[in-house]
Amino acid sequence: xxxxSANQSLSSHPALLAKxxxxxxxxxxxxxxxxxxxxxxxxxRQERRARGDRTPxxxxxxxxxxxxxxxxxxxxxxxxxxxxxxxCSNVKAHPVAxxxxxSHCFVCIRLHxxxxxxxxxxxxxxxxxxxxxRIYSEEQGIAYDFPHWDDPSVVSYSWDGLTFxxxxxxxxxx
Ligand SMILES: [Zn+2]
Ligand SMILES: [Zn+2]
Numbered sequence: 001x002x003x004x005s006a007n008q009s010l011s012s013h014p015a016l017l018a019k020x021x022x023x024x025x026x027x028x029x030x031x032x033x034x035x036x037x038x039x040x041x042x043x044x045r046q047e048r049r050a051r052g053d054r055t056p057x058x059x060x061x062x063x064x065x066x067x068x069x070x071x072x073x074x075x076x077x078x079x080x081x082x083x084x085x086x087x088c089s090n091v092k093a094h095p096v097a098x099x100x101x102x103s104h105c106f107v108c109i110r111l112h113x114x115x116x117x118x119x120x121x122x123x124x125x126x127x128x129x130x131x132x133x134r135i136y137s138e139e140q141g142i143a144y145d146f147p148h149w150d151d152p153s154v155v156s157y158s159w160d161g162l163t164f165x166x167x168x169x170x171x172x173x174x
Contacts, residue, residue: 050165053116061114061161066107071152073105083142087112087120091142094155096132100124103135106155117165129166131159 063072073093078084085092087108097103100119104112109120109132118125134157142149 061111063107063111066110066156066158068154068156071154073151073153074149076146076149078146080145083138083145091146091149092138093151093153094157095135095138095142096157097135097138098126098128098132099130100126103132103138106132106134106157110159113162127165129164131162131164 073090076091077089078091083091085095085105085108087104090105092103092105094106095103096106096109098119102119102121102124104120112120113128117128119128
């Protein structure tokens, strides 16, 4: 029986491809990884975090967890790219911004943060190490430019349950 695992190069460990705990088990069985090291899973998790990947929750967050009440933002499209959320293509509802300066709807980015800690704009992809913040200037700008867009929705602005990756000793994303 092969005793591979924590000592081999973890960055090339096939289990890093796993998207869930169940898949990790499948991969470990498939590659004959019989290690019982309780640390391996944690090491793999940290490796994936360091790359900006998240391990999905067993019961994923939904919009219903993030909106308060049943009202949702009405559809409103614009050719003004700076008011458009790149995740939902609608005018940004309850916009929040990162340290990189890019902003999205609170709900869109909160759901995105379930999968990745990276800014969703491919040209940016900056790793987020703290929650985005509410951006009042955009809220006001959108209200000014679209006075008839009556958005009755309310969101929680909650970042509960998120733990962001800690800074690396040798970081290339700051
Ligand atoms: Zn959005
Ligand atoms: Zn960005």
